[in-house]
Amino acid sequence: MTSGNALRWLLTGLSAGWTSLAVAGTAQSTIQISMTVLNPPPCTINDGRTIEVDFGEIVxxxxxxxxxxxxxNLNLSCSMSKNQMRLQIQGTPDKDYPGYLLASYSPIAIKFTSNGQVLPINSWLNFSWPDAPELRVATFRKPTWLIKDGDSFSASATLRVEYQ
Structure with missing residues (x-):
């Protein structure tokens, strides 16, 4: 039984008991119930460390x-045996190429792919654990921009994984 189902049964039982007391003519009082449901994350990404992709020096x-x-390299580790999951790369979209991530250098945008298909920034990708998707990141030069030797760029995004 999932914790959500257990909670529903508990609350149903409490309200059924309360109703029978009220019908029996006993004194009424308001009951306030509060709780915190703690559920440890079933997965970790890269042991909780930042994933860095270094392009190094580029010709x-x-x-x-x-x-x-x-x-x-996601280094995705999940404690459940099999489950439906989804993944999202969250970040600021490039204004010229909204499916790509904004980079600090205007002539460049950052493209993400999953199994060879473009994974637009801020969109969800469904997958089944333990078959995690193969992700890649690529530089994308905007066609109308000139690139000068010695320029550098950076970009930042958040990788989010949820189970369904």
């Missing part, structure tokens, strides 16, 4: 051809 011609992609 300008590779950047011009959008040829730079790196894997995202």
């Amino acid at each position: 300008t011609s590779d950047l011009q051809n959008n040829a730079i992609s790196r894997p995202i």
Whole structure:
């Protein structure tokens, strides 16, 4: 029985008992019930540490051809045996390419993919544990922008995993 079902049965039992007392003609009083339901997260991502993807030094011609992609190592560890889950990469969308993440350097946007398909920023991806999706991150050069040697960029996003 899930904790939600147990709570429903408990509250149903309490209200049934209260109703029978009120009908029997006994004194009435208001009962305030408060509780905190604690449920430890069933999964951890990268042992709770920040996932960093370092593109290192990039050759300008590779950047011009959008040829730079790196894997995202989730190191997802879940205590349940199998479950339906979903994943979201939360961040500020690029104004020119809203499905991509905004980078600190205007000519570049950051593209996320899952199993070869674009994963738009702030959208959900459903999957079944333990078959976690294969995620990659790539630089995307905006076609109308020039890139200068020596420029650098950074971007930040939050990875969220929920079970359903």
